[in-house]
Amino acid sequence: MKSILTTLAVAGTMALGSVTAVQAKGQGLLDTIIERDSLLCTGHNGSYLGFAEVDGEGKWQGFDIEFCKALATAILGSPDKLQIIPVSWAQRFPSIQSGDIDVIIKVTGWTMTRDTELGLQYSRPYFIGPFYVMSKTELGAKGIADLEGGVFCVNAGTTVERVLTDYMETNGIAYESLAFEKGEELRAAFYAGRCDAIAGFGPFLSATRVNADNPDDFEILGDVLALEPEGIVTRQGEDDFMDVINWMVSALLMAEENGITQANVDEMKANPPSASIERLLGVTPGVGTRLGLQDDWAYNVIKTVGNYGEIYDRTIGDGSRYKLPRGMNNLWNNGGLHYPLVLD
Amino acid sequence: MADAMAPPARQMGAIAWLRKHFFNTWYDAIFSIIFAVLIFWGLQALIGWAFVNAIWRVENKNQCTHDAGACWAVIESRGRLILFGLYPYEEQWRSTLACFAVIITIALSCLPRFWSIRRLPLLWVVGFGAFVLLMRGGFAGLPLVTSEKWGGLSLTIFIFSGVFVIGMPLAVVFALARRSSLPVIAKSTGFFIDIVRSLPLLTILFAAAVIVPLLVPEWLQGSKLMRVVVAFAVFFAAYQAEIIRAGLQSTPDGQAEAASALGMPYWSLVVDILLPQAFRNTLPSTINQAVITFKETSIVTIIGFFEVMASGNAAIGTGEWGNQYIEVYVFLALIYFVFVFGLSRYGAWLEKRMRLGHA
Numbered sequence: 001m002k003s004i005l006t007t008l009a010v011a012g013t014m015a016l017g018s019v020t021a022v023q024a025k026g027q028g029l030l031d032t033i034i035e036r037d038s039l040l041c042t043g044h045n046g047s048y049l050g051f052a053e054v055d056g057e058g059k060w061q062g063f064d065i066e067f068c069k070a071l072a073t074a075i076l077g078s079p080d081k082l083q084i085i086p087v088s089w090a091q092r093f094p095s096i097q098s099g100d101i102d103v104i105i106k107v108t109g110w111t112m113t114r115d116t117e118l119g120l121q122y123s124r125p126y127f128i129g130p131f132y133v134m135s136k137t138e139l140g141a142k143g144i145a146d147l148e149g150g151v152f153c154v155n156a157g158t159t160v161e162r163v164l165t166d167y168m169e170t171n172g173i174a175y176e177s178l179a180f181e182k183g184e185e186l187r188a189a190f191y192a193g194r195c196d197a198i199a200g201f202g203p204f205l206s207a208t209r210v211n212a213d214n215p216d217d218f219e220i221l222g223d224v225l226a227l228e229p230e231g232i233v234t235r236q237g238e239d240d241f242m243d244v245i246n247w248m249v250s251a252l253l254m255a256e257e258n259g260i261t262q263a264n265v266d267e268m269k270a271n272p273p274s275a276s277i278e279r280l281l282g283v284t285p286g287v288g289t290r291l292g293l294q295d296d297w298a299y300n301v302i303k304t305v306g307n308y309g310e311i312y313d314r315t316i317g318d319g320s321r322y323k324l325p326r327g328m329n330n331l332w333n334n335g336g337l338h339y340p341l342v343l344d
Numbered sequence: 345m346a347d348a349m350a351p352p353a354r355q356m357g358a359i360a361w362l363r364k365h366f367f368n369t370w371y372d373a374i375f376s377i378i379f380a381v382l383i384f385w386g387l388q389a390l391i392g393w394a395f396v397n398a399i400w401r402v403e404n405k406n407q408c409t410h411d412a413g414a415c416w417a418v419i420e421s422r423g424r425l426i427l428f429g430l431y432p433y434e435e436q437w438r439s440t441l442a443c444f445a446v447i448i449t450i451a452l453s454c455l456p457r458f459w460s461i462r463r464l465p466l467l468w469v470v471g472f473g474a475f476v477l478l479m480r481g482g483f484a485g486l487p488l489v490t491s492e493k494w495g496g497l498s499l500t501i502f503i504f505s506g507v508f509v510i511g512m513p514l515a516v517v518f519a520l521a522r523r524s525s526l527p528v529i530a531k532s533t534g535f536f537i538d539i540v541r542s543l544p545l546l547t548i549l550f551a552a553a554v555i556v557p558l559l560v561p562e563w564l565q566g567s568k569l570m571r572v573v574v575a576f577a578v579f580f581a582a583y584q585a586e587i588i589r590a591g592l593q594s595t596p597d598g599q600a601e602a603a604s605a606l607g608m609p610y611w612s613l614v615v616d617i618l619l620p621q622a623f624r625n626t627l628p629s630t631i632n633q634a635v636i637t638f639k640e641t642s643i644v645t646i647i648g649f650f651e652v653m654a655s656g657n658a659a660i661g662t663g664e665w666g667n668q669y670i671e672v673y674v675f676l677a678l679i680y681f682v683f684v685f686g687l688s689r690y691g692a693w694l695e696k697r698m699r700l701g702h703a
Contacts, residue, residue, distance in 0.1 A: 045648045047661020054658045056421055057433035058495075085492055086430065086648040091554055098557040100568070184669055207663045321663035 029238040030292055033075055033102055041068035042092060042106040043084040050203040050316040050324070051107050060084045063315040064105045066305050067126060067232065067249075071103065073304045074248045074297045093118055096235055103245070104233040114233075121238065122231035123245045128328045128337055131163050131225040134190075134205045135197040137217055144173065144223045150196035151176045153186055163226040164199045187211070190218075199225060206322035220325070227328065244291050247341070251298040254280055254340035255307035257331055262306035269299055276343050287343075308338065394674075408668060418668035419675050422659035426675065429495015429650030429658075431479075435487060442478040443498040445471055446505055454690055456697075461615075468509055475502060491569040495650030497679065503641045503651065506573040508634065511580035518585030519622075520614065523592060540582035546643055548575050553647035572644060580637055587629045591622030624698045631691030635684050652679060 033039050043060055044052040051064040065084065072082035085101050092108070095101050097119065107129060108114075110122045133152070135141050144167070154161045156179035168175055178195060180186040187208050190198050198205065202220075209218045232245050255261070258277055260268050265281070272278040279287045281302075282295035289295065305311055309331075313319040317326060330336025366376040397413025401420065408415035419426075428436045449471025458464055479498065482488035494502070521533040540548070552575035553568050565571065595618055603613045623630070645654035656676045660669045 043648075044658075045645045045650070046654050046657035047659075049661060049663060049666070053662045054425055054430065055662075056425055058425055058428060058430045059433070083492075086650060088646050088648055090550070091647055094554040094558070098554065100554075100557065187667075207666055210663050211667045 028240050029102060029234065030075070030241040030244060033241070034292075037076060038081045038083050039068070039072040039075060040083050040085050040100070040102045041065075041071065042095075042101055042104050043086040044106070045086050045088040045091075048107065049207045050320065050322045061315070063127070063311065064107065066311045066315055067105045068103075070252065070301045070305045070311075071105070071232075071245065071248055073301045074244060074251075074293060077294060077297075077300055079304050092233075093120065096120070096233065102234065102241075107230050108233050109228040110231045119236045120233050121236045121242055122233055123242060124249060125229035125231050125337075126249045127230040129228040129230050130202045130327060131160060131199065131227070132202050132205055132220050133164075133197050133199045133223065133225065134209060134218055134220045136193075137219045139196060141197075141219075141221060143221055144168075144197075144225075145171065147175070147197050148173050149175065151178055151194070153178045153180060153189055153195035153198045155179070155183060155186055155200070156181050160200050160225075167225045197221075202324050202327075203316055203322055206316070206324040210321050210323065222327075224328070240292060244293065247291060248298075248301060249308075250341040250343070251280060251301060252305075252308040252311065253331065253338050254343065255298075255302050256309040257333070257340055260302055260307060262302060262304075262310060265299060265302045279343050414671050414674075415668050416671060418659070418665050418671050422665060422672070423675075425496075425659045426652065426655045426672065427496045429499060429652075429655040430493045431495055431498070432487070432489060432493065435481070435489060438478045438481065438486065438489075439494075439496070439498045442475045443501060445474040445478065446498075446501050450501075450505060454694075472505075472509070491567050494569070496655045497652045499649060500638075500641050500651040500653075501683075503573055503576065503644060503649075504638050507576045507580050507637055507641075510574065510577035511584060511637075514577060514581035515584035515588055516619065518581055519588035519592060522585065522589055537582045537585055540579055541586075545576070545579050545640060546646060548579055549643060549647055551575070568647070569649070572647065572649070576637075576641075576644075580633070584630070584633055587626045587633060588619075588622055590629070591624075591626035592618055594625045595621045627691060627695055627698070631687060635687055638684055638687065639680065652676065 042052075042064070047053045048062070048064075050062055052060060052062045055061055068082055068084065069079040073079050085095070087095050087101065087106075089106075092101075092104050092106055093114070096104055105126075107127065109129065110125065114120050115122055133144050133147070135147060135150075139147070139150075141147050152164060152175050154164055154177065161177075161179065164177070167173075178189070180189060183204070186198060189195055190208065191212055198208070200208075205220055209215050209220065212218055232249070234241055234245070254276075255265075258268075258274070258280075260277070260281075268277060269281045269283060272281060272283050275284075278284045281299045282288055282297070285295055287295060288297045291297070294300075306314070309326075312326065312329060316322045316324045326334070326336060328337045330338065332339045367373045393413045395413075399408060399413065399415045399417060402408055402415070402417040408417060424433070424436060428439050431439045449467060452458055452471075453464055453467055458467055475498075477483075478486075479494055479502075480489060480491070518533055518537060521529050522537065524530045524533070549572055552571045556571055557565055566574075599617055599621075600613060603617055608617075641651055642653035644651055645657075650658065653676060656672050660666055660672050665672075
């Protein structure tokens with residue numbers, strides 16, 4: 001069923017991508033958003049742990065949602081001007097072509113097919129999605145190699161299964177694989193001690209660990225099976241809009257690098273310690289207009305959602321229930337892969 | 345003189361009844377005992393899980409463990425999300441009222457008193473209008489809530505009743521067209537029905553929600569919810585048309601011929617003679633189709649609608665309540681059960697009532 005949908009979606013998107021692109025030429029998406037005074041961003045048809053969840057009052061929260069808020073604030077000055085449109089995985093690409101949504105911020109991996117054939121444009125990665133292995137603490141494993149010969153449980157027919165096989169074959173580690181159809185079954189089997197380890201996407205493993213009766217019985221190993229760079233996506237040809245997205249991500253990272261937080265941003269704006277921070281916070285006039293925004297756009301963003309580290313911590317990191325390690329999503333000077341662009 | 349026969353053994357009383365039905369032979373006895381033990385054991389486990397060992401309220405979510413019993417606190421904490429989806433929290437009373445408006449409309453239209461060409465449509469216009477006005481708002485100080493934010497049980501009921509109300513007349517039209525004496529109409533309707541039936545519902549809904557806006561000019565698109573309800577209704581109609589056609593074919597030809605001989609107009613023949621019999625003869629299949637449609641409404645989650653099932657998934661899709669999925673699914677099952685069981689009982693009642701009229 002899923003493949004029918006995907007095919008349909010891809011066919012529709014490919015056939016009509018060019019048509020919509022031509023239609024949109026008159027006015028850029030950025031202008032449309034400003035004129036409409038609201039940003040249409042992706043939600044989820046349900047919940048995606050830590051990234052897009054619904055709280056008891058029906059309000060969206062999570063890592064991706066924070067980026068939607070940041071983007072709405074950058075362009076329109078307030079996170080209240082954001083509209084979250086729930087879309088399923090299969091629906092996201094056709095929806096962006098039809099204009100139901102302006103931007104996809106939905107843990108969407110940057111792949112060549114999507115980038116080229118589907119007529120989409122990716123921003124720089126805002127999240128590096130890691131696949132990890134989690135094992136029982138009592139086994140005392142330090143890395144995946146220590147689990148040689150053990151039983152690894154995975155979700156059947158998912159990317160994880162392939163990623164695990166690739167990793168184990170490349171590294172010549174013998175193991176026994178046990179596949180489960182549903183995430184709940186997989187968890188139950190792991191809690192019951194049926195598996196020595198499970199492999200999966202970082203946030204899923206964290207949630208599994210946190211929900212165990214005793215989370216300390218389980219440990220996520222540092223070895224990375226594979227990674228998927230997740231980008232923010234919009235239609236091909238919306239260059240102005242893409243500039244804003246890239247600089248929004250960069251501003252969040254630059255704020256973290258320079259120790260600008262939600263709490264001290266006012267102080268920093270009053271006495272900027274360096275010329276580049278002056279430019280970032282809009283003390284030097286004219287920087288925002290280059291992007292077609294207000295000069296204090298980055299100040300507003302940081303005031304609203306904090307810097308990259310704060311967002312991470314609040315939604316999926318140590319300040320949240322998931323306690324997903326920063327790992328590769330740290331800044332370059334903390335052993336991670338993220339870096340801000342040069343703001344001159 | 346024949347000897348008087350001994351009177352028959354006592355045939356009354358609980359013990360005699362038990363012996364007759366459960367312990368008639370030695371193997372009956374063995375099966376009875378095995379099943380009695382199994383049922384007892386199952387019920388004990390269920391009651392233990394759902395009531396005796398259940399946790400009803402928690403101060404802290406970590407008190408919910410998953411070995412002893414159910415943790416119903418999840419329903420207390422996430423219940424409004426399941427019932428209302430993404431509908432704004434402060435406005436959820438509107439969703440409740442709207443939900444009742446449609447339920448009352450459904451209940452009233454089940455009463456034979458409302459079965460007339462004039463009353464039934466009027467009832468539905470009022471009921472549906474009340475639902476949409478309440479849900480949408482945007483007047484008299486009620487904030488506007490667009491259909492993207494509708495969700496939960498109200499959305500499920502809205503989709504179901506919308507599909508039924510649009511689909512049923514459409515099905516009658518399809519069925520009559522397929523039996524038309526004009527070959528072009530009959531053939532093309534048959535072809536259309538067969539095409540719709542050959543496509544998965546999922547694909548039809550996906551196309552209606554996602555592909556149609558790419559092809560159709562904006563003024564014709566309507567809202568996404570509207571497109572989906574209409575597409576779903578066409579799908580329903582394709583199946584229901586075949587059921588009605590079966591009913592039409594089951595009325596003897598002599599009746600239609602007699603009606604023509606008496607000079608009854610076509611419309612009167614259909615409304616007064618054919619359709620009432622067709623509906624009565626196919627009532628079990630129609631109720632069947634209604635039940636299937638009610639359950640199938642959960643498919644709309646694939647195009648991003650927060651109907652009650654998707655809301656349930658959202659309720660457990662968080663680190664806090666991820667382990668309480670059984671409780672949430674049981675709660676959802678109860679909601680579905682109430683509606684589907686009600687529908688079946690109504691069908692049974694209707695059948696009985698019609699039999700009476702028949703005899």
